[in-house]
Amino acid sequence: MxxxxxxxxxxxxxxxxxxxxxxxxxxxxxxxxxxxxxxxxxxxxxxxxxxxxxxxxxxxxxxxxxxxxxxxxxxxxxxxxxxxGVYSTPSGILTITAPVLFGQQHVMPVVNEYLSLHSEVSVKAMFYDRVTSLLEEELDIAIRIGHLKDSSLYAKKVGTVRRIICGSPSYFKKSDLPKKPTDLLDHNLIFPTTFENTLTWQFQNGDKKELIKLNPRLMCNQNAAALKAAIEGRGITRLMSYQVGEELEKGTLIAVLTGYEEEPLPVHVVHVEGRRANAKVRSFIDLAVERFRTNPFINTEVK
Incomplete structure (x- = not known):
């Protein structure tokens, strides 16, 4: 050999x-x-x-x-x-991963625009609610929400998102708005289990952190299911700002306890290419960074 x-x-x-x-x-x-x-x-x-x-x-x-x-x-x-010539002309198959709802709501519009701009590139979009290994799973680009742990990745920060407690107007017509975190214990709670390992929600009031142990009425292993249940008035849930941003704007959901939110989480576009990313990776990152940084649902503004 x-x-x-x-x-x-x-x-x-x-x-x-x-x-x-x-x-x-x-x-x-x-x-x-x-x-x-x-x-x-x-x-x-x-x-x-x-x-x-x-x-x-x-x-x-x-x-x-x-x-x-x-x-x-x-x-x-x-x-x-x-x-x-792959560093000069985007071509080949580009594999992208992101969390499920983020991918569906915010990555796919960028992918569709990118495909319109680059006719020689095909995109494989892989959306998972778990952290993927770019190297082991042979992925080109990932959108990561949260603080990065892998120092070998090349990353560009594109914004931040918040964890938002919310419920529908129809639900709050029947139940009082919670004024403090412990008030949640008197409400019907919808608990998305995708990222939550224990039945607790953490809140922050100044320098103090408060952990509330929950007894949810409904548990869902998909964020989309929790979102739908909340919109239908089933109870109060906690989801990311990018997941509920459109519903908050339309008024189908109402954010509560905004003064007790934890620190926002960063959003990064990451890749494993070294000193010279090839054209298909570089061109998608450039477009994604531009679009994400102007996306109103990827920011720290409290609505």
Missing amino acids: DKLQTIKVFIEVAKHQSFSIAAENLGMSAPAASRAIAELEGRLRTKLFNRTTRLVRLTETGARFFKDTQRILEDLDDAESIAK
Whole structure:
């Protein structure tokens, strides 16, 4: 096996900490992947992985080699891409991910505009209410809501969103508006479980934080279902400002307890491309940043 191919096998094994997954991704057998690593270690005269029957982990030398070889392969990919012209003309398949409602409400208009502008690009939009790994799931761009934990990502902040407590006018005709967080305990509550691990909502009053344990009347694992139930007067819910912004503007929902909201959460457009993002990624990011930063539902304004 040539030197470049053995390095590709090494990087795949290091990324997935698995010979079988690396072999499957590269279209080869697991024994062949194992022989490639043995060949590479023999050529370098050093051990790159610590192996047991269940675990594969980089050694200290292996971790340094992984960082260096990743950079070398990126340079090779850059050189090929420049030769093919993909840095000058957007083309190919662009894969984008975002939270479900954010994607449906705010990403798709940008995608539709982008497709109108770039006829040689196809877009694959993947919307999940979970944090995705761009590298492992082979995604080009993600919209992330919340503070970023992965320092390896390249990110542009496009705004902030808030957690909003709200209910419909029809509901509040039958029940008093809550004046303080503990008043919620006397109301019918709709609890979206997508991002909430425990039946609690946290509030902030100046420097003080207050945690309210809830007894919801309705629990939904989809934010859209919680939103629909709230609009229909089923009770009070808590959703992101971008999810309820249009309903607040139309008056079908009313925000309450705005003085007790937590700090807003940042919204970022993130990608894994290095020093020179290719044209399809760069052009979408430029358009998305421009559109999101002027989107009235991605801001900190209290309505």
